Amino acid sequence: MKVSVIGVGNMGSIFAEKLSEKAEKVLLVEKVPEKLARFKREPFEIVDIETAKLSDYIVLAVKPQDASSILEKLKGYSGVLISIVAGLKISTIEEYGILKVARVMPNVGVRVKEGVLAVSYSEKVRSEEKEGVKSLLESLGLVVEIEEKHFPAITALTGSGPAFVFVMTEAFLDAALKMGLSFEVARDLVYKLFEGSARLLFETKEHPAVWKHRVTSPAGTTIEGIVAMEKSAVRGGIIESLLASHRKALELEGK
Ligand SMILES: NC(=O)c1ccc[n+]([C@@H]2O[C@H](COP(=O)([O-])OP(=O)(O)OC[C@H]3O[C@@H](n4cnc5c(N)ncnc54)[C@H](OP(=O)(O)O)[C@@H]3O)[C@@H](O)[C@H]2O)c1
Structure with a gap:
C-alpha cells in the first residue's frame, strides 16, 4: 500500500513517521527542503504532487490557506484523500472532483501514539477503504467515526x-x-x-x-x-x- 503526505510540517511529519509503520512506501511532498532532511531513508521517498497522485491514500497536512492550490493540482484524484486541514469541509474537497474523502481532526497526542482522531467520510468511500483509513490512523491513536456536523464540537473537545x-x-x-x-x-x-x-x-x-x-x-x-x-x-x-x-x-x- 502506497501513502503520500503533502505538507511535512508539525503534523505532517508525525503522520509520515507513524504511517511508515503500516505502509510499504510513504511518499512526501513538501515545499521546504530542510523539513525533509530526516526522511532521506526507506520507506520514504520525496516526490512531486503528480507522483503522489498515484498512491492509494494521500494525507493533506498543509495550512488551510495553502489547501486550495494543492486541491487544484489534485483534481480528479481517485484514491482516498485524508484531510487534516482544519475547517476544510468534505463538500469543498468534492468540488475539485475528489470524491473519496476522509476528514480527520487529530490532536497533539498523536506524537506519542495516544492521539484522538475523529473521522468523517464522504459518501463515495467504500467500507473496505474506511477500514484502510482506520488501520492507517490507528498508528497514531484512537480513531472514532463521527458525523461531519460535529466537527466544531470535536475541535473544541479533543482538538483544543x-x-x-x-x-x-x-x-x-x-x-x-x-x-x-x-x-x-x-x-x-x-x-x-x-x-x-x-x-x-x-x-x-x-x-x-x-x-x-x-x-x-x-x-x-x-x-x-x-x-x-x-x-x-x-x-x-x-x-x-x-x-x-x-x-x-x-x-x-x-x-
Ligand atoms: N498542529 C496541530 O496540532 C493540528 C491539529 C489539528 C489539525 N491540524 C491541521 O494540520 C494542518 C497542518 O498544520 P501544521 O501545524 O502541521 O502546519 P505546518 O507546520 O505549517 O505544516 C504545513 C507544511 O506544508 C508545507 N506546504 C505548504 N504549501 C505546500 C505545497 N503547495 N506543497 C508542499 N508543501 C506545502 C508548509 O511549508 P511552508 O511552511 O513553507 O508554508 C509546511 O511545511 C493544518 O491545516 C492544521 O489545521 C493541526
Missing part, C-alpha cells in the same frame, strides 16, 4: 482539549510547589495522576461521578477539596472554556 488539560496540570504543579514539593518530584506524580485517572475511566467505562464518590470519604480530605472546587466554580469554568472554543470553531466554519 489538550491545551485545557495542560492548564489544569499546571495548576496542580503550582499547588504542589506551594506545598513545598520540588518541580521534579511533583511533575512525575502529577503526570501519572492524570494518566492513571484517565486510564481508570477509560478501562472501566464508568461515569467519573462513580469514581469520585468511591474516593470521597465522609469528613475527609477529599470532600474538603471538592467543596472548595465547587465554591470556585471550577466545573462551570471548564464548561465555559469548552463552549467558548466551540463558538470559535463554529465561527470558523461560517456557522
Whole structure:
C-alpha cells in the first residue's frame, strides 16, 4: 500500500513517521527542503504532487490557506484523500472532483501514539477503504467515526482539549510547589495522576461521578477539596472554556 503526505510540517511529519509503520512506501511532498532532511531513508521517498497522485491514500497536512492550490493540482484524484486541514469541509474537497474523502481532526497526542482522531467520510468511500483509513490512523491513536456536523464540537473537545488539560496540570504543579514539593518530584506524580485517572475511566467505562464518590470519604480530605472546587466554580469554568472554543470553531466554519 502506497501513502503520500503533502505538507511535512508539525503534523505532517508525525503522520509520515507513524504511517511508515503500516505502509510499504510513504511518499512526501513538501515545499521546504530542510523539513525533509530526516526522511532521506526507506520507506520514504520525496516526490512531486503528480507522483503522489498515484498512491492509494494521500494525507493533506498543509495550512488551510495553502489547501486550495494543492486541491487544484489534485483534481480528479481517485484514491482516498485524508484531510487534516482544519475547517476544510468534505463538500469543498468534492468540488475539485475528489470524491473519496476522509476528514480527520487529530490532536497533539498523536506524537506519542495516544492521539484522538475523529473521522468523517464522504459518501463515495467504500467500507473496505474506511477500514484502510482506520488501520492507517490507528498508528497514531484512537480513531472514532463521527458525523461531519460535529466537527466544531470535536475541535473544541479533543482538538483544543489538550491545551485545557495542560492548564489544569499546571495548576496542580503550582499547588504542589506551594506545598513545598520540588518541580521534579511533583511533575512525575502529577503526570501519572492524570494518566492513571484517565486510564481508570477509560478501562472501566464508568461515569467519573462513580469514581469520585468511591474516593470521597465522609469528613475527609477529599470532600474538603471538592467543596472548595465547587465554591470556585471550577466545573462551570471548564464548561465555559469548552463552549467558548466551540463558538470559535463554529465561527470558523461560517456557522
Ligand atoms: N498542529 C496541530 O496540532 C493540528 C491539529 C489539528 C489539525 N491540524 C491541521 O494540520 C494542518 C497542518 O498544520 P501544521 O501545524 O502541521 O502546519 P505546518 O507546520 O505549517 O505544516 C504545513 C507544511 O506544508 C508545507 N506546504 C505548504 N504549501 C505546500 C505545497 N503547495 N506543497 C508542499 N508543501 C506545502 C508548509 O511549508 P511552508 O511552511 O513553507 O508554508 C509546511 O511545511 C493544518 O491545516 C492544521 O489545521 C493541526
